[in-house]
Structure formats: C-alpha cells, structure tokens
Amino acid sequence: MIYKVISKTEFRAFIDAIVKENRAYGPQKVDTGSNGKPIYQFMPVKSAAEIDFDYTVTHSSAKHFFLPYRDELSHFNFTDGNWEQEVNYEAPPTILIGLRPCDINAINILDDVMLHGAYPSPYYLARRKNNFIIGMDHLPLPDCFCHSMNRHTVNHGFNLFCSDIGESYYLSINSSKAYSFLKEFELQEPTYEDNCRLIERRKDIKHSFETKIEVSGLPCFLDIEFDSPIWQKWGDKCLSCGTCAMVCPTCYCYSVEERFDIDLEGSTRQNHLYSCNLVDFAQVTGGHNFRPKNGDRLKYRYYHHYRGFAANDNQQICVGCNRCGRACLADINPKDVINDLRLERESCLTCVLPSPSKT
C-alpha cells in the first residue's frame, strides 16, 4: 500500500478524467423521500459533476456489478439432433466510485464464496478482475452496525481508498493501476499533520456508531434458538417480498432458468438472483416445499448470514450496512431480531438454579 494526499479539487479532476474515458458508476441522488431525505443509488456517471461525493448510503448495494440480477450463463444452439453450447465470460472494464468499507468488505466476502471454493465462478471472476474500485470512508448513519461486524474498515479488495481529512483525501493506493492512473495528478506525501488528521478521522468514525449488535457467540445462540417462537413472531411480519436479499451486498442465492428461443432453434440458461424469503425458494420437483412458513424462511436467511458461514468459514457474511433493515417495509432489521433472540435467552438464564455449593 502506498499512501498519498490529494486535494479535493485535484481528486475531482482525477475522477472526471477516468469516468469520461470509462464505463463508470458512482453515487447519485435519484429521489427525495417523503421524509425529506435524499435517496442515493450507484448510477452510471459520465463526469465528476454527476457524482454526489458526500452521499450517505446507497439504497442498493454494489453487488449487482459482480452478480447481475439476471445473467445469461450460456446459450445453446440446436442443430439437427445435436446442440452446441456458447459461453461468454467477457465483462467490460468498469469503474466503481464511492464504495464504503462495508461494501468493499462485502465484495471480499463474495470473493471467498465465488472464487475460493471448490468451483470458482468464471462469470464472477471476469467481472471482478475487470473492475476498478475507489472506496470512500464516511461517518456512520445512526443505524449502521458495521462496527459490530468488524467491517467498518477495509484493507484490501479495492484499487484506491479515500479517507476524508477535511480539505483533502488521504489516499490508500492499493494497485499499480491506481498508482499509474494518478501519476498525471498532483499528489503530496502525507505530512505529520495529515497522519494525525487520518487518525482523528478514524477515531471519529469509530466513536460515531450508535447501533451496536452483540454477535459474539451468535452461531451458538442461533443453534440453541432453532425452535424459538421468535422466528414465527418476525415471520408473521415478513412480506416474503425478497427486498432484503435484493439490496443486500452479500446475499448471493440464485435460481437457474432455462428458456427456449421463440424460434425453438436454441435456448438460454439464465442465472436469476433469488431470495430465501421467497415462497418457493425451498420448493422442489414434485411440489413439496421444505419451508412453507414465512418464519422458517426468515430464520434461514439469518442462519446463512450469522451462523452457517461463521461455523464453516470463520466469518459472518453480514457486513452491518443495514440496507435490509432500511428497505424492509415490515420493519424487520437485524438489530431487533438478534436482540430479541438474545433477550429471550438472557432472560431465561436468570431463572436457572444457582450453582450448588460444596458444603
């Protein structure tokens, strides 16, 4: 990692130059909510002026740049009694601007799932390798809980990371590509004051978290609470609409559909991002549904995020961005669900008999 400092004006000139030449996406205000607050999304941008650098959080994550909501896996051409398969792994070079540490951590988690398992995904790899990621830090929103998940800082998975130190950005340059891109622009070596400002900024971020979730020991709690009535309680609220999984930066479950071309001379196999909350997620051939109840489906989403990966891969795949909680129309969010679980367990611990004394 190489550290430099760049003035905000010069940084904008740099961004302007790279987005003009490339396919680029950055945070943009797309609407104003009825509460008066701006709503942001990662949108295609053609100049630095189109980017809201001081945005709060995007409604949807940056996941779909790597895992498109719908992705053609292959096309089949039928010829007399036989068929040929065409597969296309090509992904256009893409620049992503303004990702938060939790967003980049989420991509690093997706890397573990998509690239470091027994069957790496060439589709994911093509997109991941052809991306240039510029991260930016921010002061947490009142409901961000990435600190609890230890995902509020990031040290890999990006090309360039910008920490806001007032008039300038403190740059962490993490790739030779980023270094050579920046050569044309005016950079300073960090001074002692710059380093102090960076440390202050980090402290400020760290101490600004208002939402805390206790996740240590959670896999064990979840095992114990498998039959808890809490799942039905939250399941009764769940609309099973899949919104949480769509906006989540790490939900990667999908379904595969095959469709004939209308001329019947070929077909496509499509990957479709799905959600374990959708009613037919666990429905199998013959029609049996292993999880017909809302509460069961909701439970398994929490198990995937907070238990399965922790047990198998020593990490929870939730990064604490709370996009699911913000987007959920039924007001279901990880903080309340997890606190509810722990509360039940801790309140029942109080009625356990005291330890027997020796005498």
Place this chain on the structure above:
Amino acid sequence: MNHLGFKMDKVKVGSFDFTCCEGCQLQLANKESTLPDFLNLLDIRNFREISSERHNDYDIALVEGSITRSDEIDRLKAIRAQATVLIAFGSCACFGGVNNLKNRIPQDEAIREVYDGKTIDTMPSMKISDIVQVDLSIPGCPVSKEEVERIVIGVVTRSQVSLPKYPVCVDCKQKLNTCLFDLGEICLGPISRAGCDAVCPTGKTPCLGCRGPADDINFASFKQLVKDKQLSIADMREKLSFYNGFAEYLDT
C-alpha cells in the same frame, strides 16, 4: 417443426374476446420482432386481430375479457366445449378486471350514466372461471407478450409452464427503483404477482395489482404497513379493488 429430433405439431389456436378492450390480443399481434416466429409455433384457426379466416377446430382457446351479457355465457360455453385447453388471459378474464368497477353501483344507475337510459342487455361483470373451468391463467393489464410467448412455447414443447410465485418487489428492486412507499404512496407491489418487470413502479406509478395476488401473501402485514406509514386504508382498498384481483382480501 422439428425440435431436438422430436417432431412437433403446431398447436391449433383460437383467440376470443368478451367484454374488454382487446388490448391483450393486440399485445400478441404487436412486438413485430418476434411475431413471425411466434406465429410459426401456432396454427391460427380463429383470431380476428391476426387473420380474417374463421375455423372452429382449435385445441387451445385464448379467452380475453370478462362476462357481462347473457349471450356471452353461451358463446363461452361453446368455446369451452371445443377447446382441450382454455387459457384465460388478461386481468378482465382472470379477475373481472376494470369492468368490475360497475359492480359497485346499482346496475340501472350505471346504464343511466353511460348509455343515457337506453335499453342495454348487461349484468354484473364476471370472470371466466365464474362460468367455465379455466385450465391456465395469464393475468396482466395488458398481458406481457414475453410471458405469453414463454407459456405458448411451454405448451408447444410440452414443458413446464408457470408464473412467478413471488411479488413485484423482487423485479422492482432489481431495477434499482425507489420504493414508492418511501415517496409516500401505497403500492401493491409487495403483494402482487411478479412477471410484469415492475413496469408501473419503474414509471413511478404505484402497482395496482393487475396480475392479482402473489402466492401466499401476507395481507395482514401489508395492511399494517399502510397503517404504520399513516397512509389511507380507503386508498388501499380502492387500489385492491381496481382490477378485482384481491376480492377475497377486501373484507379482511
């Protein structure tokens, strides 16, 4: 037609309209890019938007519109007797559709308002399944041509045909749309069947549920949502009743 070494016969299709705007049938005749291939799958026996020929030896009947006159009942029963498979397509055929709005007011009042008191043979609007057995429903106002194509291909190739079971929100979120509830509107997206590509919310128009309820919806939670957002229950009911797809939920 030959498909993977199997010979397939074209399916003999008749398309019929009852009380409706014929917009769904027009949808099928639209989208020129796929029209020749689409027609190539079919032996059109009776379809006035497409051909002036009239034959009554169809196997599959596509039925559009709701039933609002007594003579329509006889015609529909005759179609049912001929067809091996009867497909109700469009919201009017599947739920009664917009025509159903007239069921809310006394019939003579409706006639006076629209026809200035002329003698009109009409009765409360009914969906196709109120009269005859429906084998397959393709809802939508209008239907999605892609979905109809997919289902027709399924019928022709004898492969599985199904509608999405999940609600519109899935497709809407995939389009990165702003949730209309965040803009202070009531949208039926969370409880309506997907498959329309969320075309209305994408145009910032709340979903009115033209495709009817998704599978196993959580209506109680939806109603609570409208209350929690301090939106109007009367507005919600108005939307629910627009296409009549949510008739069974109106009294809950």
